[in-house]
Amino acid sequence: MTAVPRSTLCKGAAVVARGIREQPRWFGVAVVGSALYGIMTGAMAWVIGRLTATVIGPAVAAREVTAGQLWQIGLTISAVVLLNVAGIILRRVGAGFAMYGLGAAYRQRVTRQYLELPLRWHHKHPSGQLLSNANADVEATWNIFAPLPMALGVIVMLIFGTVQMVIVDPLLAAVAMVVFPLLFAANALFQRRMSPQVTRAQQLRADVSEVAHESFEAALIVKALGREDQEAARFAAVSHELRDANIAVGRTRGTFDPAIESIPTIGTLVVIAVGAWQASRGQITAAEVVQIAYLFSVLSFPVRAFGWVLGEVPRAVVGWERVNAVLQATGAMEFGSVSLPPGTDALPIAARSVDYAYEVENPSGATDRAPVLQGVTIDVSAGGTTAIVGPTGSGKSTLAGLLVRLVDPDTGVVLVDSVDLRRLRHGALAEAAAFVPQQAFLFEDTVRGNVTLGLQVSDDQVWQALRIARADGFVSALPGGLDTVVGERGANLSGGQRQRIALARAIVRNPRLLILDDATSAIDPSVEQEILAALRRAAAGTTVLVVASRMATIALADDVVFLADGRVVDHGPHEQLIERCPPYADLVxxxxxxxxxxxxxxxxxxxxxxxxxxx
Amino acid sequence: MSRNSAGPIVDHTGIGSGAELSTWATLRRGAVLSPELTRGIWVTIALALLSTLGRVLVPLVIQRTTDEGLLAPAGPDLGRVWMWVGIALVGVVVTAFSAYAVNIRLFTSSENGLAALRIRAFRHIHDLSMLTQNTERRGSLVSRVTSDVDTISAFVQFGGLMLVISIGQITLATLLMVWFSPLLAAVVWACFVPLFFLIRHFQGVVGRAYTRVRERVGQLLGAIAEAVVGASTIRAYAVQERTAARIDAAIEAHRAAAVGAQVRAVVAFTAGQFVSGLTTAIVLVVGTWMAVNGRLTLGELLAFLFLVNLFTMPVQQATEILNELQNAVAGWRRVIGIIDTPADIADPGEAGVDLPRGPITVDVDRVTFAYPGGEPVLRDISLHIPPRARIAVVGETGSGKSTLAKLLSRLVDPDLGRIQLDGVDLRRVRFDTLRSRVVLVPQEGFLFDASLLDNLRFGRPEAGEELILDTLAELGLDDWARSLPLGLATPVGQRGESLSAGERQLVALVRAYLANPDLLILDEATSAVDPATEVRVQRAIDGLTRGRTSVAIAHRLSTAEAADEVVVVDRGRIVERGPHHILVQQGGVYAGLHASWSAQHGH
CATH class of the missing domain: 1.20.5 (Single alpha-helices involved in coiled-coils or other helix-helix interfaces)
Known part of the structure; x- marks a missing residue:
């Protein structure tokens, strides 16, 4: 009990209570099974003792045994064995259903949060961390349910065993009362020593993997600069750290394992010694001593289950705290109830005095605000093509994101068809507007699924969109055509191919507003040219906004917004800007x-x- | 030529799986590769057997104590009891100490041996050619130096020891059982032989179930990652519900697989428990019958029950461990497969030639190259590059121009023909000289998750900050470095994500400049960058190529314009060559490319 800080134990109990509340049935099944197992394990010694005393002993003494007696022996033991096995099955299956059920439920809740929390929240949390919150942390939280029923069953077993011992001889029971807590304490101490060492080894294992991953991904540059030895030395350093950590784990295990294993045996010996003394005084019979000694040796192994539960407590608490941090996060984007006017004609979009700042955590842990857009006002009339131009870091992508409500402005409003985006119902904007980000994101789905994203359109329409995006060629060459699964995040495709599919995804929707955030950066300039020309022909009823870094892209726009340091410096047709705005002219x-x-x-x-x- | 030297382990340029090694051959080869594992192994085994002996004998001594002391015909014999208890205590202590020693010895030797194996495999992966490396996914290469080695160490430290102890315990228990009663021993074995096969069968089932769980975990992670990495796209297209449905399906598939595996494992486990219990029942029945017939005393029967317990535990353990052994051997095979894969682009070493420094002449002599299993991408190419010449290689995507860059930097070797530097065949040049005199700047200059400074000096870790600052100034990049939030100390993030694509190119160029090669091979990046960075990149390239022989795989018109000579590659052959202004006027392939380039840049 002293091995884990009290507060951690309390928190652990709270986690366990929460789990029991959510999976009462399966947990109940597991505990009943565990109790059955506990009783039957204890009963085995008692049954053998009883059979020896009442059936086998007299039979041997009489040198005569009936078939009925033999059946009685065999069936009694078999019945206990069957009930014992049934107990194990109920316990482990129940624990499995409870544990994995909880895991699945919490993974759903956590991922639901990922889908609902705003991008601003996502920006503050590295994706690796979010992945491990939904996977490893959920697992760590509920893993405690694997040994828990066993531990509860052990309590039943201990009570059962202790009662037997007390009935037979209180002095022997007292010996047991000393040994069990000792065993319990040794296990707890072991877990306490072990868990930081195991955590460290686990962390180092991740480090080794990270170095290997980075180094192999960098294989070309390692070769090109002949840095193989340097990389091997870097890997060797972290491998040696892991080795030392593992050896430390081995030392702890090597020390505790034999000790923990010896305690019950020593206990049994003490029981026999004391029992022999008691028997010599005529307090109990020798057979009773044998029975207690056997009971003792049977009970001592499962007592370890307490150690396992205690070992899981810190992990469960840390896991739960991380999971809960996601579940408690707030700030999900709110939606209004307004719909956009129906139709397919282009929509105007405007931003009025928009400010936006990123929140950056500084080394001291406080949040700094880094302004990206300040007082930005733009007007894009329906059906026009506008280019957003500016140096790296001028806020172009942020502005594009605001226009499709990936984020909301800190102050100011974004209006589509004169309606504040925040007043639109959920999905209304997505039905009218399409956005293609700089980094095309593909789902691990078919080409068709990636283009439609669930929208009901015919294959002809999909092909038409692919044609405009100049993706029809390579898609038809794929082994399954539209049915080809593109691999994790489209890993089977090149960067340019991914961008073209992302473009087709936007085009197939016949959007009334199309926003391209440098969406052709990985496409060959000549192909980009063809795509933009086709898009211009196809997108007659569309307002197009394009973040551009190539001259060719700028040339397509009727109007240019020139951003620098988060402010609109100037806007107007390219020819005019180049005349009157020297920084713009410099840039392009x-x-x-x-x-x-x-x-x-x-x-x-x-x-x-x-x-x-x-x- | 080098491919023919590939041993039986590899087919063509692929990485060996080691699959053809038998379990025994794998263990032997593994022991040769990690001599630390077998050093002093006999002492360890002797200690393990000693502790096994203790484990079997101590219960037996307890049995004697009850039989001869406690249950002595004339009532409990306290003297005998205490003598036996004393002997048992000594046994317990000896067992505990030898178990302790075994644990420590095993952990130390296995961790030392496997760390060396891990490092060796890692180094060897870097020695393999690009082509060989690319036959496997990066993640899979990583697992060969991480999880595969971990399965070996887990087995050596837990399973291997248990196996030794279990087999010892089974043997001892069997001997003792036979000594007590050959008939009952036969009964016990008769009960356990079917269990042995049953458990092995179950292990197959359970193993497959857990493989399925691991696959589901992969799919689960993939689905969750979509919600995180695709956050913008999901919001822009309002497909939260569709994504949630995909995630829920993956979560449910994982839950079902995990529960299924759990149920199978429980069945397999309880089968052992059940048979053990049943054996006790049968032994008791047969034993009673024997005792009644005077062939066994009651004490012997109860002692035998003890032995049955001693026997059943290790049998269950041993069968489970045999399965782990299969896992470990599979992991070991994969690591051995890597180490035994010959490096097909090898350093000629001592037999090779060192090139003196200075301007370099390149001769490509009738070179043909095809990727494994493909059509030739370069056919019969010849090219003479004089010292200090700046060559631009242009051509459509897939024309073979990037392959030329790989050939010149010896990332691949030609199938036919040869490449010479200053008259020496590239294959005869020692890697030390090759890597210092010839530097390739790849399209994607990989950045490490470290500071900008560390990334810049990746090729020359000893370079001080002063030198880096001077270099940046020489390449006209000092203002850029200053504009970053923490200057040279700015962390670049994973794979350099905090920098723009153009800035990552700048890092690659500075690295190459610091390496100070005589022949520079530049595979230009295709991705568009903003005009200001573009200009920086161009200036840096100018600075980098000045005074050196350089071959640029050009994706930009400006590079071709600035070159002394343009080489136009089309469908694996050189179709045109000459200075830019002459080629433009010829109206051939190059003139066409030029026209399309110019159109985009508003010329």
């Missing part, structure tokens, strides 16, 4: 100017390099 012509400068240098260098290069 940087490449052209640079090429010109290089051409000039080359001309002056020409004689020299010509001399060096033999024809």
């Amino acid at each position: 012509t940087a490449y052209v100017r640079d090429a010109a400068a290089r051409a000039e240098t080359r001309h002056t260098d020409a004689p020299e390099s010509a001399a060096e290069v033999p024809a």
